[in-house]
Amino acid sequence: MKRMIIATKNKGKVAEFQQLLTKKGIEVLSLLDYNDIPDVEETGTTFAENAILKATTIANMLHETVIADDSGLIVDALDGEPGVYSARYAGEGKNDQANIEKVFKKLQGVPFEQRTARFHCTLAIAKPNGDVTTVDGVCEGYITEKPIGENGFGYDPIFFVPEKQRTMAQLTKEEKNEISHRAKALQHLLYTWDKLFEKGNES
Ligand SMILES: O=P(O)(O)OP(=O)(O)OP(=O)(O)OC[C@H]1O[C@@H](n2cnc3c(O)ncnc32)[C@H](O)[C@@H]1O
């Protein structure tokens, strides 16, 4: 079976990649399947820089082709915040609840029609020889005034998707994967999929 390593420790991301790739006959592994992989410091100032950093570091460490995902929420009324700092918006430690509260606080008094936002995902695919490519995907929506829904992860409960008339956290994994930034970026990667498997990734 073909397999692909996703260079992430985020369970929410892993579940989405699994749903998208398993149906294509590709087994998904992540850094949760390995012991002792250190966190790669995300020192970049763009999604692409961080995705490349994560993908190349892990590809080099594991001697395998890997995909890394750097993503985040861009809120127009906050001049693009939290952006690349989405995971640590309220401080180091990746507290989804605290991050959401910070967004709400900063958006206090901003009417719904001005609460436009988008999720952005950059995927970097890196080979052990140093080759690396990136693709992007975006999903447009609005920030709600309270969290709604239990599914997904991160900012999903506060992201209203007009197309579905529900928040991202009210969607099933399948529904999220029809419209998400991550699914769209992965679709772009799949165009070059055959090339990725020319050598080295069959198991
Ligand atoms: O770096 P890795 O190990 O992949 O995991 P991470 O959680 O740190 O991931 P990022 O550095 O890419 O930070 C992205 C943050 O943006 C948010 N985010 C990204 N995609 C999201 C999605 O589909 N739904 C909700 N929030 C999302 C979420 O808070 C993530 O922690």
Ligand SMILES: [Mg+2]
């Ligand atoms: Mg991260």
